[in-house]
Amino acid sequence: MTSGVKEHLVVVGNGMAGARTVEEILERGGGERFRITMFGDEPYGNYNRIMLSHVLAGEASPDDLGEIYLNPLDWYAENDITLHSGVRVVRVDRFAKKVFGNDGTIEAYDKLIVATGSRTYFPPMDGMWVDDKTLTPGVFGFRTLDDTTAMLDYAAESRTAVVIGAGLLGLEAAYGLMQHGHEVHVVQAGPVLMNQQLDEEAGGILRTVLERTGMHVHTGKRTTGLRAAGGGVSAVVFKDGTSLDCDMVVVTAGIRPNVGLAVISGLTVERAIVTDDQMCSVDDPDIYAVGECAQHRGEVYGLVAPLWEQAVVLAEHLTGTNPKAAYHGSRIATKLKVAGVDVASMGVKGPERADDEFVRFAEPKRGVYKSVVIRDGKLIGAMLLGDTKKVAFLTQSFDRGLPLPEERVGMLFELGGPSEEQGAAEMDDSVQVCNCNGVAKGDLVACVRAGEHSVAGCMNATRAGKGCGACTPLVRDIVEWAVAESGGEVGVDESASWYVPAIPMDKPTLIAAIREQNLRSVSAVLAALAPEGEDAGAKMPLTSLLRVVWNGEFVNENDARFINDRVHANIQRDGTFSVVPQIKGGITTAAELRRIADVADKYSVPMIKITGGQRIDLLGVRKEDLPGVWADLDMPSGYAYGKSFRTVKSCVGTDYCRFGLGDSTTLAVRLEQTYQGLESPAKMKLAVAGCPRNCSEALVKDVGVVAVGDDRWDLVIGGAAGASVRRGDVLATVTGHDEVVRLAGVFMQYYRENGKWLERTYDFVPRVGLDELKAILVADRDGIVGGLEERMQAAVDAYRDPWQDGPEPSGPGQFANNLPLVPLPIVPVGRAPDGSLQASSAGRGPSAGGVFEGAQA
Amino acid sequence: MTTSEITGHAVAPSDELPPGGARAFAVGDRMVAVFRLRSGELRAVDAVCPHSGGPLADGQFDAKKVICPLHSHTFSLADGTCLNGDRAVRTYPVREEAGKIVVTAP
Numbered sequence: 016m017t018s019g020v021k022e023h024l025v026v027v028g029n030g031m032a033g034a035r036t037v038e039e040i041l042e043r044g045g046g047e048r049f050r051i052t053m054f055g056d057e058p059y060g061n062y063n064r065i066m067l068s069h070v071l072a073g074e075a076s077p078d079d080l081g082e083i084y085l086n087p088l089d090w091y092a093e094n095d096i097t098l099h100s101g102v103r104v105v106r107v108d109r110f111a112k113k114v115f116g117n118d119g120t121i122e123a124y125d126k127l128i129v130a131t132g133s134r135t136y137f138p139p140m141d142g143m144w145v146d147d148k149t150l151t152p153g154v155f156g157f158r159t160l161d162d163t164t165a166m167l168d169y170a171a172e173s174r175t176a177v178v179i180g181a182g183l184l185g186l187e188a189a190y191g192l193m194q195h196g197h198e199v200h201v202v203q204a205g206p207v208l209m210n211q212q213l214d215e216e217a218g219g220i221l222r223t224v225l226e227r228t229g230m231h232v233h234t235g236k237r238t239t240g241l242r243a244a245g246g247g248v249s250a251v252v253f254k255d256g257t258s259l260d261c262d263m264v265v266v267t268a269g270i271r272p273n274v275g276l277a278v279i280s281g282l283t284v285e286r287a288i289v290t291d292d293q294m295c296s297v298d299d300p301d302i303y304a305v306g307e308c309a310q311h312r313g314e315v316y317g318l319v320a321p322l323w324e325q326a327v328v329l330a331e332h333l334t335g336t337n338p339k340a341a342y343h344g345s346r347i348a349t350k351l352k353v354a355g356v357d358v359a360s361m362g363v364k365g366p367e368r369a370d371d372e373f374v375r376f377a378e379p380k381r382g383v384y385k386s387v388v389i390r391d392g393k394l395i396g397a398m399l400l401g402d403t404k405k406v407a408f409l410t411q412s413f414d415r416g417l418p419l420p421e422e423r424v425g426m427l428f429e430l431g432g433p434s435e436e437q438g439a440a441e442m443d444d445s446v447q448v449c450n451c452n453g454v455a456k457g458d459l460v461a462c463v464r465a466g467e468h469s470v471a472g473c474m475n476a477t478r479a480g481k482g483c484g485a486c487t488p489l490v491r492d493i494v495e496w497a498v499a500e501s502g503g504e505v506g507v508d509e510s511a512s513w514y515v516p517a518i519p520m521d522k523p524t525l526i527a528a529i530r531e532q533n534l535r536s537v538s539a540v541l542a543a544l545a546p547e548g549e550d551a552g553a554k555m556p557l558t559s560l561l562r563v564v565w566n567g568e569f570v571n572e573n574d575a576r577f578i579n580d581r582v583h584a585n586i587q588r589d590g591t592f593s594v595v596p597q598i599k600g601g602i603t604t605a606a607e608l609r610r611i612a613d614v615a616d617k618y619s620v621p622m623i624k625i626t627g628g629q630r631i632d633l634l635g636v637r638k639e640d641l642p643g644v645w646a647d648l649d650m651p652s653g654y655a656y657g658k659s660f661r662t663v664k665s666c667v668g669t670d671y672c673r674f675g676l677g678d679s680t681t682l683a684v685r686l687e688q689t690y691q692g693l694e695s696p697a698k699m700k701l702a703v704a705g706c707p708r709n710c711s712e713a714l715v716k717d718v719g720v721v722a723v724g725d726d727r728w729d730l731v732i733g734g735a736a737g738a739s740v741r742r743g744d745v746l747a748t749v750t751g752h753d754e755v756v757r758l759a760g761v762f763m764q765y766y767r768e769n770g771k772w773l774e775r776t777y778d779f780v781p782r783v784g785l786d787e788l789k790a791i792l793v794a795d796r797d798g799i800v801g802g803l804e805e806r807m808q809a810a811v812d813a814y815r816d817p818w819q820d821g822p823e824p825s826g827p828g829q830f831a832n833n834l835p836l837v838p839l840p841i842v843p844v845g846r847a848p849d850g851s852l853q854a855s856s857a858g859r860g861p862s863a864g865g866v867f868e869g870a871q872a
Numbered sequence: 873m874t875t876s877e878i879t880g881h882a883v884a885p886s887d888e889l890p891p892g893g894a895r896a897f898a899v900g901d902r903m904v905a906v907f908r909l910r911s912g913e914l915r916a917v918d919a920v921c922p923h924s925g926g927p928l929a930d931g932q933f934d935a936k937k938v939i940c941p942l943h944s945h946t947f948s949l950a951d952g953t954c955l956n957g958d959r960a961v962r963t964y965p966v967r968e969e970a971g972k973i974v975v976t977a978p
């Protein structure tokens with residue numbers, strides 16, 4: 016480090032600890048001192064491993080990676096960090112001071128940080144591996160983003176999963192798979208669930224809570240082997256000779272630090288790489304270890320909070336900003352949300368000495384358990400299950416050894432100890448609020464003082480609440496308290512009401528501006544109203560809005576439509592499309608069925624499926640075949656692809672059913688005929704039922720109609736049975752088909768004009784309020800019903816079946832194949848009788864490779 | 873190839889891509905998606921989304937970025953970086969010459 020020459024800092028491992036250490040170093044001006052290079056085995060930037068549980072449960076999409084990335088690739092570039100992503104370091108030559116990557120990269124270092132984390136431990140058992148490197152298909156660990164996406168892919172084709180190991184990870188995996196409708200068995204060799212955090216009684220209560228959700232829990236069962244059939248796992252076998260059939264296995268029986276690199280490089284490794292109080296290896300003054308691969312004073316930590324503390328110490332030490340920096344180990348207080356249940360624990364689990372005080376409360380029925388252990392007037396352990404309201408107070412007492420209330424019960428309930436709001440006020444600034452991202456109360460307060468007055472804004476700025484989310488209520492309390500302290504008001508995020516982020520207007524204002532300025536195309540709207548210019552993400556919602564405002568009289572721009580709307584079919588994972596013709600009310604004819612069959616033959620459609628919407632789906636159709644398919648079908652589009660009016664399901668009704676009270680089929684066909692294909696903020700799915708037995712599931716539709724007798728019909732709105740389940744609300748009970756069709760139209764038009772983009776009616780109806788909707792739409796309080804009816808009629812009149820587009824494409828290349836030449840992953844389509852997956856490459860017939868030439872002309 | 877540069881490939885007549893249009897073309901042994909921005913300028917990136925093989929030419933785009941139609945990974949049209957922090961796509965020089973769209977690729 017003679018003047019001007021920076022030292023080279025190399026970090027092996029681009030996970031939570033490695034990247035955090037680098038951040039802390041940069042924050043302390045380390046960028047001036049070091050040139051930084053990082054190696055990461057995983058082909059990504061640094062992501063939040065904790066979020067994988069959410070990704071698996073479908074609560075965070077793996078595609079919405081903005082959320083899960085802590086340091087996207089841009090961050091490395093911005094900070095002049097060279098990132099070798101997807102590169103594994105295979106050797107460190109301590110004497111030459113060089114590291115070697117598996118892609119041939121060689122980097123010389125001055126200082127080296129090893130932050131290789133851990134990996135899944137697969138206990139030795141028969142049938143686990145196909146060969147040295149390959150797990151039996153269907154067997155997964157749960158550690159990386161790739162593990163998670165592989166599980167999600169496989170889960171789509173499997174039903175029954177066994178999770179081996181019932182710790183934090185196991186229960187999260189089980190919970191996640193249950194969200195995909197799996198039958199899930201969790202198997203624990205010992206007697207207690209989450210035995211690292213919970214004692215036997217708490218574990219028992221947790222078990223009851225989980226079983227109530229449908230999870231199967233087996234304790235005291237030692238797994239000895241796996242069985243495979245048809246190329247995938249088919250059962251797990253236990254020591255007692257019993258077995259459990261399954262088609263998927265997740266192994267969460269522990270983790271092991273990644274220390275192979277350290278071992279071959281000659282560092283002292285016990286359970287992990289042995290370090291001193293500066294996180295420096297005991298063998299080499301230029302090599303440090305941090306995170307789950309480090310062992311400090313005999314401890315190896317497996318949660319993030321201690322890693323943040325290590326990262327700070329190491330950064331202070333390396334940058335020289337605190338010459339006294341030393342890590343003394345962490346007292347672990349964890350607060351987690353596991354499988355939907357709040358769990359917090361710290362310190363010891365139970366009394367260890369005769370005079371330790373042990374205060375407990377259990378309410379198994381509500382799934383609540385709380386206990387504290389006190390020694391010499393100080394809190395030395397606590398366990399909370401199901402109700403973690405007191406966790407802030409307890410953590411603080413535990414961390415600082417604060418005096419405890421005389422009345423011990425006050426430590427468990429709101430009586431004696433400070434309430435949550437007081438908690439926010441009285442909490443020490445240094446108390447960690449978000450364990451996942453290491454955010455202390457003081458960080459939030461500083462953020463508020465710096466001028467950020469909204470809860471969401473503070474969460475974005477500090478990342479608090481962006482991990483497991485368990486601390487979100489506490490974060491809100493603290494922000495609200497801090498804002499009140501500073502004399503401000505909690506800000507509302509203005510942009511939350513905008514229809515699209517590019518245009519600072521809510522929907523009614525935007526509609527008014529579009530009308531007033533006579534804006535007829537998306538490019539015109541963006542040019543006139545978007546301060547920063549065009550934005551790809553705004554185009555689809557604006558197209559939808561323009562169609563609602565202008566009906567047929569708007570200027571179509573193909574680039575402003577999502578691919579599905581451009582080709583009137585639903586894009587599939589391999590770039591082919593699905594075609595769903597309209598079958599009104601689910602009623603078809605022999606002639607239509609024959610035509611569908613002929614089309615399927617002629618275009619080699621790989622799968623024909625009866626949909627959940629009472630119609631027939633032709634899946635795997637090639638883009639360039641779409642116009643031909645429509646012409647031969649000679650049926651209107653069923654709009655299975657659009658943010659639009661979709662289907663009206665129907666039961667058989669009075670024509671045939673012995674219980675029928677009303678003619679549901681005629682009404683369903685009429686509703687679908689009338690409102691087919693209309694654009695809407697999100698999908699509108701309808702159903703008509705001939706009696707309250709509800710065979711067409713009308714109570715859980717966006718608009719449902721249920722016959723109650725004497726030609727009277729309940730009109731039900733805002734129901735859902737998809738990702739959310741909500742029973743619809745009765746808007747009104749009306750007489751006669753005409754009135755049903757009219758009032759349904761009034762509601763749908765109101766929703767079309769006021770619903771936010773992608774807001775389904777199950778969110779819209781509760782947002783506006785049922786009473787409000789009744790007042791506006793039924794009682795016509797504001798005198799707008801006439802207008803709604805008129806505009807709905809105009810939309811209905813302007814309807815044109817898009818499948819007529821075929822003969823005259825709306826632009827060159829509308830149906831040109833943009834598929835890649837490379838073969839895509841094979842889509843499994845069926846299951847052999849023995850349960851194995853049968854694969855077929857959906858839609859990519861042997862001719863697919865040749866198709867492309869046409870596009871070159 | 874009728875172009876002056878050895879590595880230039882004429883992929884289509886200019887009017888094949890109106891403003892807002894996008895198509896994938898074979899250029900040598902790779903697939904390249906060419907976009908005509910609303911301003912009339914052209915951009916070219918790999919046609920295949922590195923995430924899971926999505927057809928980027930079918931994605932929605934603006935002057936700066938394209939959104940993959942399958943899972944919405946978003947790529948800069950200027951330099952190909954993935955704005956979600958995932959793997960990037962390559963970009964290619966693209967120009968018009970004698971009424972043809974010409975992509976330069978190695």
Ligand code: SRM
Nearest residue numbers: 585586587593626627628629630655700735736737738739
């Ligand atoms: C084909 C079909 C499954 C089937 O084989 O039965 C289907 C297929 C898809 N559904 Fe569905 N849904 C189908 C019936 C349903 C139903 C049942 C129904 O309509 O009665 C529901 C629950 C009702 C509801 O919508 O609330 C349903 C709730 C969803 C959801 C969750 C919506 C929600 O907010 O809760 C999505 C995701 C979304 O909309 O973002 C979705 C999204 C999808 C997409 C479009 C995924 C996508 O974005 O590409 C699937 C297209 C597959 C493809 O490549 O063709 N699908 N989907 C069904 C077509 C019905 C039809 O004839 O039109």
Ligand SMILES: Cc1cc2nc3c(=O)[nH]c(=O)nc-3n(C[C@H](O)[C@H](O)[C@H](O)COP(=O)(O)OP(=O)(O)OC[C@H]3O[C@@H](n4cnc5c(N)ncnc54)[C@H](O)[C@@H]3O)c2cc1C
Nearest residue numbers: 028030031032055056064103104131132306307317318319
């Ligand atoms: C599903 C899940 C849920 C979790 N939930 C929680 C929670 O709620 N709360 C909590 O506190 N903790 C939780 N954890 C634990 C937490 O994620 C870890 O403690 C933390 O990620 C450890 O950080 P690390 O940097 O030491 O290791 P990692 O994050 O694993 O990073 C190590 C990185 O180094 C890479 N690497 C390894 N060897 C090499 C090599 N030779 N060359 C190059 N790169 C290499 C690895 O690929 C990896 O990317 C959870 C973990 C998982 C898997």
Ligand code: SF4
Nearest residue numbers: 171172626627737738
């Ligand atoms: S069809 Fe519907 S439920 Fe099935 S995988 Fe696709 S979106 Fe999910």
Ligand code: FES
Nearest residue numbers: 921924926940943
């Ligand atoms: S394939 Fe492009 S985002 Fe998934």
